[in-house]
Amino acid sequence: MAVRVDQFMCRSDNFGALVHDDESGRTLLIDAPEEAPILAAIERTGWKPELLLITHHHGDHVEANLALKQRFGLTIVGPKGEAAKIPGIDQSVSEGDAIPFGRETISVLDTPGHTAGHISYLFPDSHVLFAADTLFALGCGRLLECKPPVMFESLQKLAALPLETRVYCGHEYTQANARFALTVDPTNSALKERSAEIDRLRAGGKATLPTTIGLELSTNPFLRWHDPVIRKNLGMEKAADVEVFAEIRKRKDVF
Ligand SMILES: [Fe+2]
Numbered sequence: 001m002a003v004r005v006d007q008f009m010c011r012s013d014n015f016g017a018l019v020h021d022d023e024s025g026r027t028l029l030i031d032a033p034e035e036a037p038i039l040a041a042i043e044r045t046g047w048k049p050e051l052l053l054i055t056h057h058h059g060d061h062v063e064a065n066l067a068l069k070q071r072f073g074l075t076i077v078g079p080k081g082e083a084a085k086i087p088g089i090d091q092s093v094s095e096g097d098a099i100p101f102g103r104e105t106i107s108v109l110d111t112p113g114h115t116a117g118h119i120s121y122l123f124p125d126s127h128v129l130f131a132a133d134t135l136f137a138l139g140c141g142r143l144l145e146c147k148p149p150v151m152f153e154s155l156q157k158l159a160a161l162p163l164e165t166r167v168y169c170g171h172e173y174t175q176a177n178a179r180f181a182l183t184v185d186p187t188n189s190a191l192k193e194r195s196a197e198i199d200r201l202r203a204g205g206k207a208t209l210p211t212t213i214g215l216e217l218s219t220n221p222f223l224r225w226h227d228p229v230i231r232k233n234l235g236m237e238k239a240a241d242v243e244v245f246a247e248i249r250k251r252k253d254v255f
Pocket residue numbers: 056058114133
């Protein structure tokens with residue numbers, strides 16, 4: 001049986017997530033954006049985390065590290081490439097490292113681009129990915145510390161995961177991402193349908209996540225650098241894939 005995920009809002013648009021394995025009774029937390037909503041989620045679920053898996057060093061992902069460590073004595077795991085910037089870190093990990101969790105072994109993927117040391121966590125048996133600020137629903141993270149080819153490679157890696165992989169992201173940015181996506185891929189019927197569904201969800205105050213790799217491949221322009229219609233719209237029919245990606249990212253930065 002797959003792990004169970006409880007996703008909840010923190011701050012203005014961050015997500016926190018508790019992951020629970022029913023058989024072992026173990027719980028972990030992905031990122032620590034804000035203490036109060038995390039405590040509320042623990043109270044609501046009854047799932048007490050023993051592990052905190054950090055994706056990258058930004059304040060809106062690590063703010064509650066020390067408070068939660070003091071309260072629960074949890075072990076903090078984070079990216080090797082930016083370990084010095086992760087408060088309270090106990091164990092640093094990078095691509096190829098495995099983290100045992102109940103019946104499942106979590107894989108660490110290096111996914112730099114948004115930050116230089118950003119990592120993602122994959123639960124391969126449950127087909128669940130925590131991509132934080134690398135891959136968003138209909139978007140990708142801003143390139144704050146890296147050049148486009150670095151993020152391009154990270155996104156290629158995630159795009160190659162099984163289509164049914166459920167993807168949890170760091171922020172609820174989907175509605176704004178959809179508006180932009182429609183400017184570069186306006187005739188994509190799957191995107192148009194999804195955009196309408198996103199508007200319905202947001203109007204009802206509901207989260208648009210998780211998404212899946214399959215859904216992103218058919219609608220997210222940041223994974224569709226090969227698409228002839230997008231290329232034509234950008235006037236880049238013969239450009240290299242990475243150049244198409246860089247142009248889409250550049251346009252989104254000023255959208
Ligand atoms: Fe970030």
